[in-house]
Amino acid sequence: MSTKSLKARHDVLAQSNKQLEILNGGLFEEGELPFFKDKIDAIGAYPLRPKKLEILQINVGYMCNQVCEHCHVDAGPDRKEIMTRDTMELCLEVIRNTGAHTLDLTGGAPEMNPDFRWFVEQAAEAGIKDFIVRSNLTIIRANKKYYDLPQFFKKHNIHVISSMPHYTRGKTDKQRGDGVFDSSIKALQELNAVGYGMPDSDLRLDLVYNPSGAFLPGNQAALEADFKKALKQDFDIDFHNLFAITNLPIARFLDYLIASGNYEDYMYSLVEAYNPSAVASVMCTNTISVSWDGWLYDCDFNQMLGLKVASKIKHLKDYNEEVLNDRDIVISQHCYGCTAGAGSSCQGTVA
Amino acid sequence: MADTYYDPADLRKFGKISEWSEELGSKFFDYYGKVFEEGALSAREKSLIALAVAHVVKCPYCIDAYTKDGLQRGITKEEMMESVHVGAAIESGATLVHGVQMMKKYDKLSM
Numbered sequence: 001m002s003t004k005s006l007k008a009r010h011d012v013l014a015q016s017n018k019q020l021e022i023l024n025g026g027l028f029e030e031g032e033l034p035f036f037k038d039k040i041d042a043i044g045a046y047p048l049r050p051k052k053l054e055i056l057q058i059n060v061g062y063m064c065n066q067v068c069e070h071c072h073v074d075a076g077p078d079r080k081e082i083m084t085r086d087t088m089e090l091c092l093e094v095i096r097n098t099g100a101h102t103l104d105l106t107g108g109a110p111e112m113n114p115d116f117r118w119f120v121e122q123a124a125e126a127g128i129k130d131f132i133v134r135s136n137l138t139i140i141r142a143n144k145k146y147y148d149l150p151q152f153f154k155k156h157n158i159h160v161i162s163s164m165p166h167y168t169r170g171k172t173d174k175q176r177g178d179g180v181f182d183s184s185i186k187a188l189q190e191l192n193a194v195g196y197g198m199p200d201s202d203l204r205l206d207l208v209y210n211p212s213g214a215f216l217p218g219n220q221a222a223l224e225a226d227f228k229k230a231l232k233q234d235f236d237i238d239f240h241n242l243f244a245i246t247n248l249p250i251a252r253f254l255d256y257l258i259a260s261g262n263y264e265d266y267m268y269s270l271v272e273a274y275n276p277s278a279v280a281s282v283m284c285t286n287t288i289s290v291s292w293d294g295w296l297y298d299c300d301f302n303q304m305l306g307l308k309v310a311s312k313i314k315h316l317k318d319y320n321e322e323v324l325n326d327r328d329i330v331i332s333q334h335c336y337g338c339t340a341g342a343g344s345s346c347q348g349t350v351a
Numbered sequence: 352m353a354d355t356y357y358d359p360a361d362l363r364k365f366g367k368i369s370e371w372s373e374e375l376g377s378k379f380f381d382y383y384g385k386v387f388e389e390g391a392l393s394a395r396e397k398s399l400i401a402l403a404v405a406h407v408v409k410c411p412y413c414i415d416a417y418t419k420d421g422l423q424r425g426i427t428k429e430e431m432m433e434s435v436h437v438g439a440a441i442e443s444g445a446t447l448v449h450g451v452q453m454m455k456k457y458d459k460l461s462m
Contacts, residue, residue, distance in 0.1 A: 168427060211422065218423040222395065226425050268363055 003067050005076040006252060013255045014074060016306035022254065023333040027264060033271050036335045043276045047328035050298075053321060054286040057104040057300060057346070058083075058091055060116060061292045064108040065142045068163075068176045070210055072304055074251040075108040082112075083292040088119045090294055090316040095126045098321060100288075102130040104346065106300060109139045111146060124156050131158045134208075134346075137187040138180055150194045159204040160196060161243070161346075162188070165212045167230035175212040188237045197239040206241045208348075214262035216269055216340055217244035220349045243348030246270075248301050248337035270336040278343030278351035284329050287346075290316060298329045300346075305332070362412045395424050402431055403438035 006014040013019055027033045040046045062079035064071075083091075095103060103123055110116055110133055124131065133153065140149045153160055164184060165175045172181035188205075191197060197205030207227065211217050224242035231237040247253045249266060257263040284298040288309075294316040297303040308314050311327040343350035369376025387397050398420050405413030421431050 166425065171427075209425075213422060215419050215422045218425060219394070222393075223425050265363075272363070 003076075005062075005067065005074045005078050006255060007074055008076070008078040011255065013251065013258075016304065019250055019254055020305060020307075020332060022258075022263075023249065027267055028333055033267060033333075036331050036333050039271075039274060039336075040276075040279055040331075043279065045276075045279045048279070048282075048284070048331060049328060050325050051285045053098065053100045053288060053325055055102040055104050055283070055288075056091075056095065056098060056100045056290065057106060057287050058290045059106050059292055059300060059303060060088075060108070060110045060113040060119070062108045063112045064136065065112065065139055066109070066136055066177055066180065068252070069256055070175060070212070070247050070253045072248055072251045072253060072301055073108060074304070079108065081292045083115075083294075085115045085118070087292070087294045087316065088115055088122070090319075091119070091290060092122050092126055094316060094319050095123055095128060101128075102132060103128040104132040104134070104287075106134040106346075109136050110134065111139050111149060117152060120152075120156055120158070131156060132161055133158050135160055135162050136176075137162045137164070137184040138176075140187040140190060141183045150191050150196065153191075154194050154196070154203060157203070159206070160191060161206045161208060163210065164188075164207040164227070165210050167227050167234070171212045175210070185235050185237065188231070188239070189235065192236075192238055197237075199238060205239045206243060207239050208243045208245055210245050210247055214257055214260065214266045216246055216273055217344070220244040220342060241348070243346075244342075244344070245346070245348065246337045246340050246344035248334045250301055250334050251304055267333070267336070270340050273340035274336060275339055275341060275343060275351050278339045278341075281343060281345075281350035282335070282338045283345035283347070283350070284338075288324065296324065301334055301337075302330055305334070307332070357411050359411075359415060362415060365412070395426065398424055399426065399430060399434040403434040406435050407438040407442050 028035055037046055040048060059073075061082035062073055062075045063077065063082055064073075064075035064079070065077060067076040105120075107113070113119070120131070120133075135149075139146055141147075162184075163176075164172070166172050169181040172184065173179065188197070191205055194203070195201050196203040209217060209223055209227070217223065220242060223244055227242050228239070231239070249257055249263070249270075254263070257266050284302075287299060289297040289300045289303050291297065291303050295303075296309045296311075296314055296316065297307065298309055307330045309324065309327055310330050311324050312318075313320050313324045338344050341349075366380070369380065387394060387401075392400075398417060401413065402417040402421060405417050418431065
């Protein structure tokens, strides 16, 4: 497993246009597989249009303490793209006026942004109802300065959504790095200790499962039952829900698929698993993704592919929700990842 | 034509068998789909049985399919290998139990 991002390795796949060439070429260009556009056009869903905006997903920076093999952000300790306080001020202005009820903070490891706590406090004051932080868990144990994060999350009633690829050490460490499993278990126990994830607790703790390889997630409810049983039995850990999220073929996961000779089969699997009933509920229909430097995207994946929203409003500084919501959503073949099987979003299955 | 009997890419063409016999093909796939639904046995248990049988009938397509299916269901490699051993044990047992026939025949033919 590499300890550097594609960007630091100067890998050609660090360039979003190269990723798009792959996603638009090959099997699709040759007509072996249908373009996503044609697939949704067949059910009258093209162009894909937003519904009511519900979630503002803000990526506060690509820096992370981990270098996970499947990361669509290509995050890592070497990534220096970090949201500044000035850009956060722009976000707060939007938060004060938005119709969205949920603020979803992601990264990288969002907690590594030096203004993370300040931003959370300000956003809480601005009246956000549902507050999500996507925490990789290990950050809580990475350095003394993060040890009190569980208490901080609790103070602001933050909904914690954490990655946990498997309930066994081997599978977790293979995807996320040596020692990640033990450190994640410790972090989960600490979150439980302050009340997170306990039955009947209002302090929400959900886990995210990403397959650790070139296959799609199985049934979310069945996986949740397996995770609950194993984590309770082996480590006395409680959590609320498990979200099964499909890996999208971009950035490091795309690199892995190509290097391991799995790319074509994976794309076939995604297209074969296409579920038209998932299209109406894909997350780009109710979410706006904001990058560390204030640009607007239909989702975090489009952000990593450099596909800005197709609207006159492309940046926080010009934010106008009404104009922004009147747009066509930008799509490519990676979108099959969100319509496969029971569908996939940052909140798990959708269909 | 490929110059080997098995081509991994043929697995995803499995559905094409219906093209030359629509009725039988669709009856088979309906039946197949129904068999693997949750029932008295869980879909997870059925997946492990399928993996064991895949090895016993030595079907490379089925081995590919049910290894992937197992991964998707979160089945561990230890569980998968145990299921292969169940298949192997039954298969070797099936060979060895014929030893009784051999012994009986031997005794019958011997003075």
